[in-house]
Amino acid sequence: MDQTSRLKPYLYVAPLVALLLFVFGYPLVQIFEYSFKQIRGIDGPWIGFRNYELIFGQDLFWEAVRHNLMLLIAIPIMIAWSLLVAILLYDRLKGWKVYRIVIFVPYILAVPIIAAIMKKMFQFNGPVNEALRWLGADFLALDWIGSSDYALWTVMLLIIWREAALGIVLFLARLLNLDESLTEAAKLDGANWWQRVWYVILPQMRVVIEFYAVISVITMLSSVFAYVYIMGGGRGGPGTSTMVVELYIFGAIVRQSLPGIASAVSVLLFLVSLLLIVPLFAMRRRANEEETA
Amino acid sequence: MTKTTDLSRRRLMQASAALGAGALAGSAFPAWRARAAEEMTMWWWGEQELPGLQGYVDEVVKKYGAATVKPMLQDTAVVISQFQTAAAAGNAPDIQFLWNGIYHMESVWLGYVQALDGLVKDDVLKASQPTLLSNYDGHTYRMGWYPLPMIWIYNKDMFEKAGLDPEKAPETWDAFLAACEKLKSAGMSPVGGGIQDGYWGEWFFGHGLAQCVDSPGQAVELFTGERSFEDPAYHAPWVKLEELKKAGFLNPEMSSTELYPGIDLIVAGKVAMGESIGSRMPADSKKTNGKIGAMVMPVFGKSKLAGKPIFDTQGIGISKDAKDPKAAAAFLEFLQAPEQLKLLHEKTGWLPSNNTFDTSVIQDAAVVSMWKRWGQGENIPYVANVVPGQWYEQALLPAGQQVVAGKITGAEAGALAAKVAKEWRDFNPDMVDHYKKWAKDLG
Numbered sequence: 030m031d032q033t034s035r036l037k038p039y040l041y042v043a044p045l046v047a048l049l050l051f052v053f054g055y056p057l058v059q060i061f062e063y064s065f066k067q068i069r070g071i072d073g074p075w076i077g078f079r080n081y082e083l084i085f086g087q088d089l090f091w092e093a094v095r096h097n098l099m100l101l102i103a104i105p106i107m108i109a110w111s112l113l114v115a116i117l118l119y120d121r122l123k124g125w126k127v128y129r130i131v132i133f134v135p136y137i138l139a140v141p142i143i144a145a146i147m148k149k150m151f152q153f154n155g156p157v158n159e160a161l162r163w164l165g166a167d168f169l170a171l172d173w174i175g176s177s178d179y180a181l182w183t184v185m186l187l188i189i190w191r192e193a194a195l196g197i198v199l200f201l202a203r204l205l206n207l208d209e210s211l212t213e214a215a216k217l218d219g220a221n222w223w224q225r226v227w228y229v230i231l232p233q234m235r236v237v238i239e240f241y242a243v244i245s246v247i248t249m250l251s252s253v254f255a256y257v258y259i260m261g262g263g264r265g266g267p268g269t270s271t272m273v274v275e276l277y278i279f280g281a282i283v284r285q286s287l288p289g290i291a292s293a294v295s296v297l298l299f300l301v302s303l304l305l306i307v308p309l310f311a312m313r314r315r316a317n318e319e320e321t322a
Numbered sequence: 323m324t325k326t327t328d329l330s331r332r333r334l335m336q337a338s339a340a341l342g343a344g345a346l347a348g349s350a351f352p353a354w355r356a357r358a359a360e361e362m363t364m365w366w367w368g369e370q371e372l373p374g375l376q377g378y379v380d381e382v383v384k385k386y387g388a389a390t391v392k393p394m395l396q397d398t399a400v401v402i403s404q405f406q407t408a409a410a411a412g413n414a415p416d417i418q419f420l421w422n423g424i425y426h427m428e429s430v431w432l433g434y435v436q437a438l439d440g441l442v443k444d445d446v447l448k449a450s451q452p453t454l455l456s457n458y459d460g461h462t463y464r465m466g467w468y469p470l471p472m473i474w475i476y477n478k479d480m481f482e483k484a485g486l487d488p489e490k491a492p493e494t495w496d497a498f499l500a501a502c503e504k505l506k507s508a509g510m511s512p513v514g515g516g517i518q519d520g521y522w523g524e525w526f527f528g529h530g531l532a533q534c535v536d537s538p539g540q541a542v543e544l545f546t547g548e549r550s551f552e553d554p555a556y557h558a559p560w561v562k563l564e565e566l567k568k569a570g571f572l573n574p575e576m577s578s579t580e581l582y583p584g585i586d587l588i589v590a591g592k593v594a595m596g597e598s599i600g601s602r603m604p605a606d607s608k609k610t611n612g613k614i615g616a617m618v619m620p621v622f623g624k625s626k627l628a629g630k631p632i633f634d635t636q637g638i639g640i641s642k643d644a645k646d647p648k649a650a651a652a653f654l655e656f657l658q659a660p661e662q663l664k665l666l667h668e669k670t671g672w673l674p675s676n677n678t679f680d681t682s683v684i685q686d687a688a689v690v691s692m693w694k695r696w697g698q699g700e701n702i703p704y705v706a707n708v709v710p711g712q713w714y715e716q717a718l719l720p721a722g723q724q725v726v727a728g729k730i731t732g733a734e735a736g737a738l739a740a741k742v743a744k745e746w747r748d749f750n751p752d753m754v755d756h757y758k759k760w761a762k763d764l765g
Contacts, residue, residue: 067752069432070410083749089716153575175518175577177729262519264715267577267723283403285711286428287749 111196144259177270423707437461464637466675471600471696491617498620516584523722528706530559533623539765557736
């Protein structure tokens with residue numbers, strides 16, 4: 030193979046690589062640059078780490094981070110719920126194909142739509158509280174979205190309901206690919222349902238569970254904007270009880286004319302997400318290896 | 323077979339290369355295109371709060387013969403950022419919608435907006451009621467477009483049922499508390515609305531702070547550090563709100579209800595009093611057969627602005643990038659001509675911002691009465707329009723919500739406000755001097 034032939038493939042892909050670098054690389058570099066500047070409009074003076082200093086010294090930023098971390102509580106619940114439902118469906122519960130579709134519906138609906146509906150349902154005089162009052166459970170008729178004590182938990186409930194749908198589908202897909210002879214053998218050996226799940230099924234699902242856990246962590250840290258935007262009245266309310274990092278960035282750039290601050294927080298969020306993506310790729314590689322084996 | 327696969331792959335790669343090169347070439351050139359000198363762009367906002375404005379804009383640009391005006395309706399979330407980004411890139415529209423006060427003043431300080439005095443005829447500019455908050459350093463930067471009287475409303479039917487005079491809204495804070503007590507005793511929600519999205523708290527503060535300052539300039543000084551929200555004189559609005567909360571006068575669903583559905587509760591006879599906006603008055607009055615009355619926030623303060631009707635306007639201005647500022651000014655003057663003012667009223671059912679507009683077209687007595695007091699009488703600007711965006715987001719809206727929810731006191735709201743005002747100065751050192759100068763202008 031001569032020199033030209035070796036270079037040919039690279040030349041073919043070079044324009045697309047250049048385009049990708051322009052579309053994704055350039056904004057990324059720009060964000061890093063902005064994070065060290067006091068931007069007004071589209072540029073401003075270099076101020077070193079001042080934006081980072083200001084962010085780290087602000088209670089609201091740490092509150093937003095704390096809320097993102099609190100949302101991580103949802104992940105074990107999502108995993109447990111998704112596993113339970115997936116295994117029940119795998120056990121060929123009567124009408125399981127219909128249930129599978131019904132359960133996945135929340136995931137294909139746009140977040141703003143389901144969040145807006147959920148917001149109506151959880152109003153103080155909304156259908157949820159009306160039903161609770163009708164059942165005589167007045168003590169449970171809380172101000173779900175109007176009180177800073179409950180608002181984040183209500184958002185978390187919505188996130189669990191929607192995001193668990195993805196878990197169920199992922200887990201069910203894996204379950205349908207399991208070697209049924211192992212489960213059958215366990216059954217013949219006298220293992221009960223719980224023992225079959227714990228000792229036979231779950232070990233085979235370890236990789237997909239890890240994968241789902243990692244993407245859920247990334248979701249909780251950097252993809253909950255639509256949920257909190259709608260449920261928190263567009264501002265992370267009541268008070269600042271549903272403020273999260275993404276909303277903080279949005280507020281800084283769109284409502285406070287502080288692109289430098291927004292860029293600095295974006296850089297931090299990017300670096301944290303990057304740290305999480307590394308194990309995600311490792312897991313995918315391991316999953317591929319297992320499948321090949 | 324192998325040959326076919328190789329060929330396909332090669333073709334695919336060639337096609338990818340061509341696609342990539344094409345896209346790269348396309349994006350490498352600026353999306354500049356020649357525009358005729360007589361063509362103007364106008365970025366506007368308002369259909370979102372005043373349905374029918376789109377029809378009005380479409381018709382006036384069609385009617386205007388001196389130039390082709392290309393309007394573009396902006397999304398609420400990006401009105402300011404889209405304009406500022408375009409202006410920073412030297413590509414702002416000729417004519418731009420501008421909210422009042424700080425919502426356009428930052429663009430003025432950045433040099434993105436042109437002064438209108440000298441471009442638009444003085445009498446036309448003055449008649450459009452741009453309000454004091456459009457002024458900086460002796461110049462006016464906005465022309466009024468349509469007015470927003472900031473009002474409180476009350477339901478006359480509920481007043482009657484509670485044994486109150488439906489034609490006499492309470493004017494002092496004590497009279498207001500007494501009316502609330504009567505309404506509560508009659509089993510009704512005396513005051514409130516919805517604060518889930520936060521805006522109710524902004525309005526309450528805007529009405530309340532006007533009673534605590536002698537001029538809008540004093541309100542600006544709360545951000546420059548010359549005055550502080552920790553001073554009880556300036557966090558009084560939140561203390562009054564706390565008083566209403568503690569007395570049980572606020573409607574119980576307030577924290578989970580948004581602003582406009584909250585105003586609907588007053589119109590529907592579920593809450594007796596609350597805040598509203600003048601542009602809603604024609605529809606609300608019609609819906610209740612004139613049973614909605616307008617009132618000024620009951621007076622608790624002793625400042626020079628206390629008890630006066632608050633009058634705000636939405637406006638438009640000319641950007642620094644206008645190709646022909648005189649042509650843009652001529653279009654603004656065209657919008658203030660009697661035929662166009664009449665057209666705005668016909669299309670929206672609301673009034674244009676012009677004190678020479680013939681108000682005899684208004685049929686509803688309640689609307690006429692409101693307009694005489696807010697639009698034509700002595701009025702004051704809306705002081706909440708001077709608050710910086712960061713403070714608005716991180717102090718003003720959260721404080722109102724938390725006081726209404728009973729989570730913090732009025733004094734704690736003041737402490738939060740003072741802390742965030744200090745943070746704003748740290749985050750925006752380049753804006754503080756502008757604010758100081760603006761405070762003097764508005765003083």
